[in-house]
Amino acid sequence: MTRPLLLLGQPHLAPLLPLLEADHDVIALWDAPAPDRLSAVDALVWAGEFPLGRDLIDAMPRLRLIACFTVGYDGVDLGLARQRGIAVAHAGNVNAEDVADHAIGLLLAHRRRIVDGDRQVRGGGWTAATKMITRSIGGARLGIVGMGAIGQAAAERAAAMKMRIGWWGPRPKPDLPWPRADTLETLARDSDILLVAARADADNRGMIDARIMDALGPDGLLVNVGRGQLVDEAALVVALRKGRLGGAALDVFDPEPTDPSRWVDMPHLVLTPHSGGATHEAVGRMAQALMANLAAHFAGEPLPSLVTGHG
Template identity: 75%
Template sequence: MARPLLLVGQPLLAPLLPLLRVDHDVIALWDGPGPDALAAVDALIWAGEFPLERALMDAMPRLTLIACFTVGYDGVDLALARARGIAVAHGGAANAEDVADHAIGLMIAHQRWIVGGDRHLRGGGWTIEAKTRTRSMASARLGIVGMGAIGIAIAERAAVMKMPIGWWGPREKPGLHWPRAESLAALARDSDILLVACRANEANRGMISAAIIDALGPDGLLVNVARGQLVDEAALIDALKAGRLGGAAIDVFDPEPTDPARWADVPNCVLTPHTGGATEEAVGRMAAMLQANLQAHFSGAPLPSPVPELA
């Protein structure tokens, strides 16, 4: 029986090649495979944040599975895949706990002036006469946009910190302990910290608009650990410079990698280079889930981690 042929999409996935070659024949997209090779591909291994062009899918008539190594799958045209009978899998909740840790870290780093305090001390600004006051976490109202695995993990951590918690998403989620706001604008208006943890798609691009940022206000903090395109980045920068927003703590950008010059003179922000879910442990879990999805698919079993039908 012939071994399945896998196409690996991005160079950042190159470390997976030895692992995948144990049970599959594997080719790499960056090596420029010809039409005949693409026509024989059974499954595509993809980094889900990258757009998957229709032309590439058209070149693979045998394709039956798109296996996103990552948890995110926003670069995949799910409607097109489903219309062609192509299954789509992803990393599930492999990095949810680590992203939640990072989100809490970003909040604390900004609210308690940890990054700014480090720079202040190193720059010789600490004197006996002056002491900077920061903001308590326990009294900060946290509004979470999107209550999936990451949102719930963040809420559980924030509850231990005695933060009042609310959330908003497009659908009710029975069984949650925290109240759902009537709208995104209402959540922003009633929060001290607005934390974006929802999945991204074309329908919610720029959902954190100038109006939502203004609702959060000059004392509010915006945290984004989801996808950069969910936030109107130009409006965010304008609001920070004008003082209409109190601060931002951002791990994801649009596009990536972001131009550092874009942020050089932007005040009151803490920035990290999309490292929220990039732990050794999470990557190991994603690799294991990828293998499980491939094994299940080619043995005719249900996928352990399919993309949800509502996505």
Template identity: 75%
Template sequence: MGDKVDRPLLLVGQPLLAPLLPLLASDHDVIALWEEPDATQLARVDAVIWAGEFALDRSLIDAMPRLSLIACFTVGYDGVDLALAKARGIAVTHAGDANAQDVADHAIGLMIAHRRWIVGGDRHLRAGLWTIEAKTRTRSMGGARLGIIGMGSIGIAVAERAQAMRMQVSWWGPRDKPALPWPRTDSLEALARQSDILLVAARADESNRGMISRAIMDALGPDGLLVNVARGQLVDETALIAALKSGDLGGAAIDVFDPEPTDPARWVDVPNVVLTPHTGGATHEAVGRMAQMLIANLSAHFAGESLPSPVRL
């Protein structure tokens, strides 16, 4: 990259990305947003390293006239104003499908944990409630009707796993994909109505906030299971809690929340729910791939080469 004075200046956005600082500092100058850089420093920033689930404020972009790249370390980039980036000529990249397989594993794990009563059974045993006289029956995965919302890399990976488990797979998304072997329903509500398990794996933006409404939960019904590994904002969380408490929805297995981190008190008396703290894609292997993709995008951008995983603006 040449002499240090000629090196690009990167702004790292969130403390959770702090482990990246030594890696980035080998070829770039780096400052951290949480250390409150002054206006002079921000004016020199060439690229932002961002966790895509957080909103990137317009005022921060305005303070960086040299900004030419928003590099999301994450797969998601819903916190980035793509229209603004396009208008300013700022490229946007993300981690591609670096964690898709691990998120798919987690989604299947959530389904099994809830449907086969693994978490509940653990609590039952620890509470001393297991007796010889009574044994709880659970539901088989084989034959279960799985509806997948969003057939990107994660949705396809889940469908492949579900098919191997003898589940019946169908899906819905705003655009048809005729090459897929699984049938697409006419609407989201139709998918919910015909499913035993409804998986949310769609990309989030402002157009689909709250798409899993009370009407969709009612269509899934008192025997249905809602699983979300996408973004918390896709589900009307207040309606979800009410539907679980009333029994109008059979259960939920949730890895993502709105906002995050979620208030644990919100879930204390909510029945039939399995919760994980947004760990679906957080494996050592996936994070390693995300770091490699970030470095590849930075290197290509500052070398004037094609970006390995651009976001289409």
């Protein structure tokens, strides 16, 4: 019996090879497979934050499934996939709790100056005459941009820390206990901390722009665990340099990996390398979701984590 042929998209997905090869034949995109091999591919395993070009889709006329290993799928043109009759699957919300934990960690690290404190101790700057004074978390106004699984998980954690929570998203969610702002700018103006946890799409690139940063203001903190392209990074650099924004804590960038020279000597900044959802537990759940989607597809059954959005 002929086994399905999979194309594995990115080198960092190589650890999946032994798992995938148990039931499929697998070729790797980074090995530059010949056109005849690409033309025989049945399914593509992809890291959804990476742009998936039309030329690669065109090279795989048998392709009927794009299985994103990741939760995000913003690099996939859903409209094109729909036109070609290609199903798109992802990992569901398997890392939402971990990303929410990371968001709160970034918030704490910045507001309580944990990174600065570490450097002070290691560098010998802590003396009997010095005392680092930081700001409380309780009572701080947290505005969450995007109230999906990550946003709601972050809100639950923030509520336990006695923060005051508001949110904004393009669609009302009447069942939520937290108030929705009329506009994104209003939310920023009424927040001490703005947490970006929205899903990226073609319509919201750069939505956290200079106007939103100015509304958050010189004492405000911007935290981004969504996607780098949601924030106008050039405007962010200017706002931080000129003191129009109080600080930023970023786990995602545009593009990735980010150019470190952009952040050299940047004030009031905490950075992590897109590691919010990268826990051993979440990666294990992502692998399980991937295998479940592949198994269902080749068995002609409904996909457990079918992407139903429109491109």
